[in-house]
Amino acid sequence: MSAIATPLPETTVAWKLPYRGKIGIACLIIAESAIFTIFVVAYLFYVGKSLSGPTPREVLETPIFYTICLLSSSLTIHFAGKQLERGRRAAFLALWLLTLILGALFLYGTAQEWHRLIYERGLTISTNLFGTTYYSLVGLHGFHVTAGLIMLTAVLLFGLAGRVGPEQSARIDVLSLYWHFVDAVWVVVFTVVYVLGR
Amino acid sequence: MSSDAIAIQTAEATGRPWVERLHEWVTTVDHKRLGVLYILYALFFLIIGGIEATIIRIQLMHPRNDFVSPQVFNRMFTMHGTTMIFFVAMPIMFGFANYLVPLMIGARDMAFPRLNAFSFWLTAFGGLLLYFSLLGGNGLYGAGNAPDVGWWAYAPLASRAFSPGHSSDYWTIALLVSGFGSIGTAINIIATIVSMRCPGMTLSRMPLLAWMNLVMSGMVLLAISPLSAAQIMLLVDRYLGGHFFDTQAGGSATLWMHFFWIFGHPEVYVLIIPCFAFASEIIPVFSRKPIFGYPVMVGATVCIGFVSMSVWAHHMFTIGMNSYANSFFTITTMAVGVPTGIKIFNWLGTMWGGKIQFRTPMLFCIGFLFQFLIAGLTGIMLASSPFDWQLGGSYFVVAHFHYVIVGGILFALFGAFYYWYPKITGRMLHEGLGKLHFWLFLIGFHLTFDLMHIPGLLGMPRRIYTYEPGRGWDTLNFVVTIGAFVQGIATLVFVLNLVFSYFKGAKAGNDPWDAWTLEWSTSSPPPDYNFASIPAVSSRRPLWDLKHPEDADSHYE
Numbered sequence: 124m125s126a127i128a129t130p131l132p133e134t135t136v137a138w139k140l141p142y143r144g145k146i147g148i149a150c151l152i153i154a155e156s157a158i159f160t161i162f163v164v165a166y167l168f169y170v171g172k173s174l175s176g177p178t179p180r181e182v183l184e185t186p187i188f189y190t191i192c193l194l195s196s197s198l199t200i201h202f203a204g205k206q207l208e209r210g211r212r213a214a215f216l217a218l219w220l221l222t223l224i225l226g227a228l229f230l231y232g233t234a235q236e237w238h239r240l241i242y243e244r245g246l247t248i249s250t251n252l253f254g255t256t257y258y259s260l261v262g263l264h265g266f267h268v269t270a271g272l273i274m275l276t277a278v279l280l281f282g283l284a285g286r287v288g289p290e291q292s293a294r295i296d297v298l299s300l301y302w303h304f305v306d307a308v309w310v311v312v313f314t315v316v317y318v319l320g321r
Numbered sequence: 322m323s324s325d326a327i328a329i330q331t332a333e334a335t336g337r338p339w340v341e342r343l344h345e346w347v348t349t350v351d352h353k354r355l356g357v358l359y360i361l362y363a364l365f366f367l368i369i370g371g372i373e374a375t376i377i378r379i380q381l382m383h384p385r386n387d388f389v390s391p392q393v394f395n396r397m398f399t400m401h402g403t404t405m406i407f408f409v410a411m412p413i414m415f416g417f418a419n420y421l422v423p424l425m426i427g428a429r430d431m432a433f434p435r436l437n438a439f440s441f442w443l444t445a446f447g448g449l450l451l452y453f454s455l456l457g458g459n460g461l462y463g464a465g466n467a468p469d470v471g472w473w474a475y476a477p478l479a480s481r482a483f484s485p486g487h488s489s490d491y492w493t494i495a496l497l498v499s500g501f502g503s504i505g506t507a508i509n510i511i512a513t514i515v516s517m518r519c520p521g522m523t524l525s526r527m528p529l530l531a532w533m534n535l536v537m538s539g540m541v542l543l544a545i546s547p548l549s550a551a552q553i554m555l556l557v558d559r560y561l562g563g564h565f566f567d568t569q570a571g572g573s574a575t576l577w578m579h580f581f582w583i584f585g586h587p588e589v590y591v592l593i594i595p596c597f598a599f600a601s602e603i604i605p606v607f608s609r610k611p612i613f614g615y616p617v618m619v620g621a622t623v624c625i626g627f628v629s630m631s632v633w634a635h636h637m638f639t640i641g642m643n644s645y646a647n648s649f650f651t652i653t654t655m656a657v658g659v660p661t662g663i664k665i666f667n668w669l670g671t672m673w674g675g676k677i678q679f680r681t682p683m684l685f686c687i688g689f690l691f692q693f694l695i696a697g698l699t700g701i702m703l704a705s706s707p708f709d710w711q712l713g714g715s716y717f718v719v720a721h722f723h724y725v726i727v728g729g730i731l732f733a734l735f736g737a738f739y740y741w742y743p744k745i746t747g748r749m750l751h752e753g754l755g756k757l758h759f760w761l762f763l764i765g766f767h768l769t770f771d772l773m774h775i776p777g778l779l780g781m782p783r784r785i786y787t788y789e790p791g792r793g794w795d796t797l798n799f800v801v802t803i804g805a806f807v808q809g810i811a812t813l814v815f816v817l818n819l820v821f822s823y824f825k826g827a828k829a830g831n832d833p834w835d836a837w838t839l840e841w842s843t844s845s846p847p848p849d850y851n852f853a854s855i856p857a858v859s860s861r862r863p864l865w866d867l868k869h870p871e872d873a874d875s876h877y878e
Contacts, residue, residue, distance in 0.1 A: 143432040143516035150508040150542055157546035161580060165554065165565060174571045249562030252571050259557055259565075 144297040152304045155267070159308055162263055163315055166256040170320050173251035182244045185317045189232030190309065193268075196225035197306040200299045208292045216282050222302070223275045226268060233265050257316065264312050267305045274298055350434035351849060352419050355441050357745065359416030362445055364816075366408040369452075373401040375809060382802040384790035394786035395469035400451075402472030403492065406588065407499055408448040410730060414595040415444075415506045417737060418534045420745065422510060424840035424847060425528045427519025427856045432512035440505035447499025454491035468492035471784070473585065474555070476566030476577040481559055490559060497552040500545045507541035510534055519839075520857040526878070528838050528861070529612060532619050533598035536626045540591050543630060548584035551577065575640060582633040589725065590629040593693075594622060596733035597664060600686050603740050604668050606836045607683035608675030611862060611874070614667045621660035621667075628657045638706045639713040647706040654704035658697060665694055680834075681755035685736030688763055692728030699724065699774070714784075717777025723770050727808075735762070735815065742819075743833045747845040748826030754818040761811035768804025772797050837862035 170179075203218035237258075240246045248258040278298065281287050287295070346354060376397050380388045389397065419437065423430055431437045451468075458465025468488045470479045479489050514535045518527065555577075557563035564570035566577045605612045612618060634642065634650040642650075668690055677683065699721040703709050712718065735758070742750045776794040788794055832841040842864055843852055860866055860874035 138520035140516045140518060143512045146512040146515045147433060147436075147508050150511050150538075151504075153539075154504050154508070154542040154546045157543050158550040161547045161550035161583075162554075165576065165580075168573070168576060169571070172571045248557065249564070252564050255557065255563040255565055255572075259554065259563070263553075 142293055144294060145300070148297045148300045152300070155304065155308075159263065159311070162256075162260045163311060166260050166315055166320065169252045169256050173253045175251050177244055177246050177250070177253070179253055179257070179316070179321045182240055182246055183317060183321060184236070186232050186236060189229045190313055192225045192232070193229040193306055193309055196222045196229075197303050199225065200302050204292065204295050204299050207287070207295055208289055210289045212282070212285075212288065215287070216279070219275065219279055219282060223272065223279060226272050226275065226302075230265065230268055230272065233261065233268075260312060261316065264305070264308055267308065271302050271305050275302070348438075350430075350438045352423050352431045352434065352437060353745075353847060353851075355437050356416045356418075356420030358441055359412045359419060359444075362448070363409045363413035363416060364819075366404050366412075366448060367812075368816075370401055370404040370409055371809060371812060373397045373404065375805060377401060378802040378805040380786060381788075381798050383799065384788050384792075384795055386787055389786075391786040392469065395471075395784075396467035398784065399469050399471050399492075400467050403451060403468070403496070404448075405726070406472065406592075407496060408444075408451070410592045410726070411499070411503055412444055413734060414537070414592060415440075415503070415510075417599075417741070418510055418537075418595065419506070421741065421840060422513055422531055422534055423517065424744075424843070424851060425838050426514060426517060426522055426531050427839050427852060427858065428513060428517040429851050429855070431509050432517055433509050436505050437509050440502040440509065443502030443505065444499045447495045447497075447502065450491055450498060451495035454488045458488035458491065459486045473578075473581050475581075476572075476574040477568055479555060479559075479577075480567060490556070493552050493555050493559070497549055497556075500549045500552070503541055503545045504549075507538035507545075510538040511542075514538075519855050522858050525616070526858060526861050529601035529615065529618055530595075530598040530838075533594050533601065533622050536622045537591055537594040537598075540587050540594070540626055540630070544584050544587035544591060547580055551580035551584070554580075575637075578637050578640065579634070582636045585636060586633040587629050589722075590625060592730050593725065594625065596689065596730050596737075597622065599733045599737040599740070600668060600689055602838065603682045603686045603736050604671050606740075606834050607678045607680060607686075608672045609678070610671055610675040611837075611865075612667070613670035613673075614663075615861065617663060618667050621663045624660040625657060628653060628660070632657055635704055635706075635709070638709040651704055651706050655701055658701055658704075661697055665690065665697075680739075681750070681752060681759060682736045682740035682834075684756070684759045685732050685739065688759070689729055689732040689736065692724060692732060692766070696721065696724035696729055712777060714782055715777040716781045716783055717774055719783050720770050720773035720777055723773070727766060727770060732762075732766075735759075738815075738819075740834070741840075742822070743829030744840055744845050744847070746823055746826070747829055748822050749829050749833060750822045751818050751826060754814055754821070758811050758814045758818060761814060762808055765804045765807030765809075765811055768807060769801050770804075772801050772804070776801075832864070837865045839863055842867075 199218050200222045203215050203222060206212075206214040206218060246254050246257075248254050275298070278287060278295065346358065349355060349358075376389060377394065380386055380394055380397075382388075419431065422428075454465050455467055456465050458467065466486065466488045468474075468484075468491065470484055470489055470492065474489065474492065477483060479493075514527070514531050524532075554563070554565040558565050558567060558572075564572045566572050566574060568574055601612055601618060632650060632654045634646060635654045638647060638650070668686075699717070703712065703718065703721055739750050739755055742748075776797050779793050781788065781792075781794050788798075829845050831844055833845075834841070839852075839856060839858070840847070842856065856863065858866075860878050862874050866873040866875055
């Protein structure tokens, strides 16, 4: 063959492939789901196997209000994305801020619950198996909420600086997929910890 | 066109100070450079892991040998296993995937170039962390220890009580960090293959290498993540006083085994599927025939991907599971042999009636084919749980999985080196040295790993640092060690060939093998932008179509 690169025919046909950001976040969600699955399995495996108290039935209180906060933030972020697509930046920013507030409220709820468990009930991560699995699973989820809030804040700051427009819509969708995932995980964690685990 | 661009670049490169060139390599986000970095990094650790293996073999050469102490022996097999799996095999597969996938699907880079660089450096620092334990394992007194808990780190061995100091923590953190790197690269490979294919390259026209790396990456997402989760739990146990694997507080040692092997067994397929990919690209080219049964090959790969996710507990037959679990994992493990067998027949079908050229890449692939078959057969033997109760934890198991990893994975990898080295460097690897490498390695391999089965059958347990004379293991172990040295010499020949050919090898040109996939259409080494114009394809063998327009594949597919 010659030293010159072989010229290949260029195309004229229409050729459209999925947006790489969406594929990337879908893969990340698959990997994260596997991580959460292992923690959920460990939680369920150790339900009722603690050798000492306190037990979930004694100390856990169902966080209904904060759960509603987190789940409704999925709605607000969805509508924020829709507003951005239509070019309504002010509405987008307002809904985005609302999402942030709802997420932060949820995190505050977790903090409050942990504070109560640690200082009033004496349950820490090293108390018993329940403590170990509970703080790990809820903590892992809380970590993901925190990461999400940091990214939401970054977008909010860019938005306030006027840098987020409809052309970023696809990227905002990627972030909102992550946020939906964090909410969906909470549904599982809630069921496992506050419903089945008691 | 692009070759002129290359000429200008190399002229520039030789004129610039080395600091500047080094800086370019460290900050690069180019998929080809990162691929080369991955491969060089893995080769470096291959030498280190090989030296550790040699130390193990010297110690076992004679009964009652005292070449190293029992403690050092434990550290050596821990480091050997961890290094070879996480810092040789994984990075080398990612290196080839990084280099080849965009070129073969007609893209200019990976989907996320910066994530690519980030993942590589995570893996790189993971390896450094593992070996830093030699310095910092006991705190910063400069006299640390390597981890000695085995590459599986079974609970409660890895707990604070039985593994004091920090060496196990370095092991945990190294695997956690490099695991995140692997997940990043897997995400990248999938996004690249799904979203970056050139016009006309439908999924059914994609080279098998891309298909198999797609399946491999999917498996990485599902297999490495459980390992990361388990490592986080181990860290919680060791640092925060958790009880996940603390049997004194009701924790379960078996749970760790499950979590580890949910990662551990799919991991074998994560490593072997890219090797299937190499074989599927090399065998057709040197048989001068298109691959036999392309759709079946894809189906079998996907099938292996699914089935191999549910076979993990065959590593745990000896811990005493109930009979349902034993039967289930026996059946699934045997079932995974079916799609694998389909593949072997497809490769044979490709060679059947072809004009086979016995060049070095093809020799290694043929070695891979037959050795992988034998490895699979001992795998079927171990899959039946009663047989495993007898031989689990013996040298038979060690011989089996080294047959897979060396006889299968490493042979296919060597084939890939000889096949794509011309594309990566622009020069051919020396054929004579290559043949010498092949035959020496083949002899050494069979001396070591064929014979290793027998002491296992005679009852020699694994992980022992020495044994009593007169059990019928002495001669066999001696010959096994001789074989290890032959393999070591063969590897030196290979490294010599890599270095020698880089400077003195024959110029390769674009397409030295008269091959058919897109990477051979661009210059060797490819320019930064890969393709001057994005190509369009209309069949599985775009270069065949170009060379034989009168009989193009696109007429038939």
